[in-house]
Amino acid sequence: MSSHQSASIQLSASAEDSAFAAMMAELIRANLSDHPHKLHDFCAMHGRVALVAEDAEQTITLHFLGGKLRVHQGLFGIPDLVIRGSSESLIDLSRLHPDPRFKFFPDVRSEVARTLLRALLQRKLRIGGLGSHLLLAHRLSNVMSIH
């Protein structure tokens, strides 16, 4: 799919009652609308990302299909990336600023990046599959980011 086409973001039938799924779908939809240049990354994404909000006992799977996103309740298939943490940490991921010079990386000087780094070091935030799906993780960070 060309990045000139609009993105398709849908909730699966299983996710229709999931506030977490609806929130993530709305967040990515709004980010792509507010920052159309993110469509390039969105259209290049293929894979499954599980988000586990441990304190809220909520799990969703974002299934990226090259310009299409289906959001599922729970685990759907075998995820390429699994991000586990508190509700607050998962929301903070969408508040990461890109580094102004090296846009592939988050701006580590920001308070939210330091908070997330602390959570990673304390294992309160864990990202499985990062080593083998770095590009998917980078693109996810871009389409989730509100900046």
Added chain:
Amino acid sequence: MPLVFPSADWASAYRDAINANALYKKSAAGWDQGAIAFVCKPDAALGIDGPQAIILDLHQGACRGVQYATDTVALASTPFIIEASYAQWKSVISGQIDPIKAMLQGQLRLTKGHLPTIIRDVEGSKQLVLSASTIETQFLG
């Protein structure tokens, strides 16, 4: 003396609690997106026949005013609306549940407004809700 939630007196105390919250003042210093309404859904068992709204006029870390409304007319011009049942507001105000967790669980729902704007100011939103827990509150039921 405990104040009944929701009521005009509780709403006034809430405005004062927000303005006394130094963390809110700091974290919401950049907020210039207008009012936020907290809406309690009707609950016939508690005698709440229609939606009850507390509309906060927020600007740069301060609450400039508050309106307690029992109809939806006042909400038409409110850019952000967060809605929950009475029981869920009770849990949040009592500090029994974290407001961000409550949003992911669907206990608090943003029913109107731009989600990325709320997320950008999520710490301010959290402090806003936490300010309510400082009010001595009498709950219905």
